[in-house]
Amino acid sequence: xxxxxxxxxxxxxxxxxxxxxxxxxxxxxxxxxxxxxxxxxxxxxxxxxxxxxxxxxxxxxxxxxxxxxxxxxxxxxxxxxxxxxxxxxxxxxxxxxxxxxxxxxxxxxxxxxxxx
Amino acid sequence: xxxxxxxxxxxxxxxxxxxxxxxxxxxxxxxxxxxxxxxxxxxxxxxxxxxxxxxxxxxxxxxxxxxxxxxxxxxxxxxxxxxxxxxxxxxxxxxxxxxxxxxxxxxxxxxxxxxxxxxxxxxxxxxxxxxxxxxxxxxxxxxxxxxxxxxxxxxxxxxxxxxxxxxxxxxxxxxxxxxxxxxxxxxxxxxxxxxxxxxxxxxxxxxxxxxxxxxxxxxxxxxxxxxxxxxxxxxxxxxxxxxxxxxxxxxxxxxxxxxxxxxxxxxxxxxxxxxxxxxxxxxxxxxxxxxxxxxxxxxxxxxxxxxxxxxxxxxxxxxxxxxxxxxxxxxxxxxxxxxxxxxxxxxxxxxxxxxxxxxxxxxxxxxxxxxxxxxxxxxxxxxxxxxxxxxxxxxxxxxxxxxxxxxxxxxxxxxxxxxxxxxxxxxxxxxxxxxxxxxxxxxxxxxxxxxxxxxxxxxxxxxxxxxxxxxxxxxxxxxxxxxxxxxxxxxxx
Numbered sequence: 001x002x003x004x005x006x007x008x009x010x011x012x013x014x015x016x017x018x019x020x021x022x023x024x025x026x027x028x029x030x031x032x033x034x035x036x037x038x039x040x041x042x043x044x045x046x047x048x049x050x051x052x053x054x055x056x057x058x059x060x061x062x063x064x065x066x067x068x069x070x071x072x073x074x075x076x077x078x079x080x081x082x083x084x085x086x087x088x089x090x091x092x093x094x095x096x097x098x099x100x101x102x103x104x105x106x107x108x109x110x111x112x113x114x115x116x
Numbered sequence: 117x118x119x120x121x122x123x124x125x126x127x128x129x130x131x132x133x134x135x136x137x138x139x140x141x142x143x144x145x146x147x148x149x150x151x152x153x154x155x156x157x158x159x160x161x162x163x164x165x166x167x168x169x170x171x172x173x174x175x176x177x178x179x180x181x182x183x184x185x186x187x188x189x190x191x192x193x194x195x196x197x198x199x200x201x202x203x204x205x206x207x208x209x210x211x212x213x214x215x216x217x218x219x220x221x222x223x224x225x226x227x228x229x230x231x232x233x234x235x236x237x238x239x240x241x242x243x244x245x246x247x248x249x250x251x252x253x254x255x256x257x258x259x260x261x262x263x264x265x266x267x268x269x270x271x272x273x274x275x276x277x278x279x280x281x282x283x284x285x286x287x288x289x290x291x292x293x294x295x296x297x298x299x300x301x302x303x304x305x306x307x308x309x310x311x312x313x314x315x316x317x318x319x320x321x322x323x324x325x326x327x328x329x330x331x332x333x334x335x336x337x338x339x340x341x342x343x344x345x346x347x348x349x350x351x352x353x354x355x356x357x358x359x360x361x362x363x364x365x366x367x368x369x370x371x372x373x374x375x376x377x378x379x380x381x382x383x384x385x386x387x388x389x390x391x392x393x394x395x396x397x398x399x400x401x402x403x404x405x406x407x408x409x410x411x412x413x414x415x416x417x418x419x420x421x422x423x424x425x426x427x428x429x430x431x432x433x434x435x436x437x438x439x440x441x442x443x444x445x446x447x448x449x450x451x452x453x454x455x456x457x458x459x460x461x462x463x464x465x466x467x468x469x470x471x472x473x474x475x476x477x478x479x480x481x482x483x484x485x486x487x488x489x490x491x492x493x494x495x496x497x498x499x500x501x502x503x504x505x506x507x508x509x510x511x512x513x514x515x516x517x518x519x520x521x522x523x524x525x526x527x528x529x530x531x532x533x534x535x536x537x538x539x540x541x542x543x544x545x546x547x548x549x550x551x552x553x554x555x556x557x558x559x560x561x562x563x564x565x566x567x568x569x570x571x572x573x574x575x576x577x578x579x580x581x582x583x584x585x586x587x588x589x590x591x592x593x594x595x596x597x598x599x600x601x602x603x604x605x606x607x608x609x
Contacts, residue, residue: 020287023283023287029279032283036283036286036287039287039290040286040290043290043293043294043297046294046297047297050297050300050301073297073300076249076300079249079253080252080293083253083256086256086260087256087260087282087286090260090263090264090282091279091282091283094263094267094275094278094279094282095279097267097275098272098275098276098279101272101275102272110276114273114276
C-alpha cells in the first residue's frame with residue numbers, strides 16, 4: 001500500500017526521468033523541447049502534491065470548513081508555469097530561426113553543417 | 117524614495133525595459149537604457165554606503181511582512197554584488213553602441229537594449245531578494261533575456277549556442293526549483309532567513325540534503341563549474357561581443373553569489389555533516405577546472421574562445437574558495453568575484469573593439485594588432501596581467517588572499533596548485549602578446565569601421581580599475597571581510 005499512498009510522487013519521478021531522458025537522448029530539437037516540458041511538468045505536479053492536506057477542502061473561505069489544503073504551492077506553480085511557457089516560446093522561436101538558417105532541426109545534421 | 121532604496125536597483129531596469137520597447141530609435145533606446153542602468157548603479161551604491169553604516173536593510177515588498185511576504189534583505193554581501201553587477205552592466209552598456217551597430221541586425225537594435233535591461237533586472241533581482249522562490253523567478257527572467265541576447269550573434273552558430281544554453285539553463289533552473297520545493301515541503305517557508313532558522317531544528321534530514329544537492333547542481337550549471345561548463349564556451353564565443361562582456365562580468369558572479377548564499381546563509385554548510393565531503397568536491401572540481409580551462413585556453417586558436425575557457429578556469433578558483441570554507445577562504449572568493457568581473461570586463465570589451473576593427477578574433481586576424489590599436493591592446497595587456505595575478509594589479513590581490521587562505525587552513529598542495537595554474541594563465545596571455553606585438557600585421561587590410569570612442573573609453577576605464585584596485589584594496593577587502601564574517605557568523609545556536 002505504500003506505493004499507492006505515494007502515487008503522485010511515483011508519477012513525478014517517472015515523468016521527470018522520461019523528460020530528462022528525452023532531452024538527452026533525442027536529436028530533434030522540437031523533441032528536446034517537449035522533453036524539457038515534461039521534465040518541468042513533473043516538478044509542477046510535485047509542488048501541487050505537496051500542497052494537499054489529507055481531509056482538507058479546496059482553499060475557499062467558508063464558515064463551515066475547518067481544514068483547508070495549502071494554496072501557496074498552487075500559486076507558486078502558476079508562476080512557474082508562466083515561466084515554463086516563456087521558456088518554451090523562446091525555445092520554439094530559436095528552433096524556427098535554426099530551421100531557417102540550417103534547413104534542418106536534427107542535431108547531427110546541424111552539427112555536420114557547422115563543421116564545414 | 118529613500119525608504120524604498122532596497123528595491124530600486126531591481127525595479128528601475130524591470131520597469132525601464134517595457135518602457136524601452138516604446139522607443140523605436142536605437143539611439144534613443146540606448147540612451148534611455150544607459151540612464152536606467154546609471155540610476156540603478158546610484159541606488160546600489162547608496163545601498164552599499166547604508167549597509168556599511170547600518171548593517172542589514174530589510175524591505176517588505178508591498179508592505180507584507182516577512183516571512184509571509186517577499187522580503188528584500190540587503191547585507192554587505194548583497195550590496196557588494198549589487199554594486200558590482202550594476203556598475204559592470206552600466207559600463208558595458210555605455211560601451212555597447214558601436215559594437216551593437218557592428219554585430220547585431222539593425223532591426224533588432226532597440227529590442228536588444230530591452231533584453232539587456234531585462235537581463236540586468238533579473239541579475240540584480242537574484243542578488244537583492246531574500247526569498248528563495250523569488251530568486252528562481254528572477255533567475256529565469258535573466259536567463260530568458262540572456263538566450264535572446266546570445267541569439268543576436270552574427271554567425272548562425274549563435275542560434276545553436278543559444279538553444280543549447282536554453283536547454284542546460286532550464287534544466288539548471290528546474291533543479292533549483294526542485295530543491296526549493298523540498299525546502300518548502302520540510303519547513304513551510306520560502307524566506308531565506310526563516311529557512312536558516314528552521315533548517316537546523318530538523319537535524320540531519322535526508323530531504324534537506326536532497327534539497328541542497330539539487331540546488332547546488334542547478335547553481336553550478338549556471339556557474340559553469342567543471343564538469344557542468346559545457347554551455348559556456350559556445351555561448352561566450354558565438355554571442356555578440358558586448359553580450360559576452362556583460363555575461364562574463366556579471367552572470368557567473370551572480371551564480372557564485374547564489375551558491376555562497378545558499379551554502380552558508382541558508383544551509384550552514386560549515387556545521388553540516390556533509391561539510392567535509394563537499395569541501396573535497398568543491399576543491400577538487402575547482403582545481404581540475406583551473407587546470408583544464410587554462411590548458412584548453414592555451415591551445416585555442418580564437419581569442420574569444422580562449423578567454424571563454426579562461427573564465428571556466430577562473431570559476432574554478434572561486435569554487436576552491438567556497439570549498440576552503442573558512443572566513444579567509446570566503447573573503448578570497450568574494451574578492452576574486454569582484455576583481456574577476458573587472459578583468460573579464462576589460463578583456464572582453466577589448467575583444468569587442470577588435471571584432472569591430474578587424475572583423476574577427478582568430479589569432480591570424482589579430483597579428484600585429486598592437487601597432488594598429490595601441491590603446492585597446494594596452495588595456496587588454498593590463499587586463500591579462502591582472503588575470504595572471506602580477507603584483508600591482510587587482511588579480512594579484514585575489515590570488516594573494518586565495519593562497520593565504522589555503523595556507524592558513526594548512527592546504528600546502530592547494531596553495532601550490534593555485535600558483536602553478538596561474539603560470540598556465542601567463543602562457544596564454546603571453547601567446548596573445550606575442551601575436552599582437554611581435555608579428556607583422558597582414559598588409560593592405562583597411563579598417564571596416566571607424567574607431568569607437570565610447571568603447572575605447574570604457575575599456576581603458578576598466579583597465580585602470582584593474583590597476584586602481586591593485587593598489588587601493590579597501591572597498592573589496594573590507595566589504596568582503598564583513599560579508600564573510602556575516603556568512604559564517606549568522607548561524608543560529
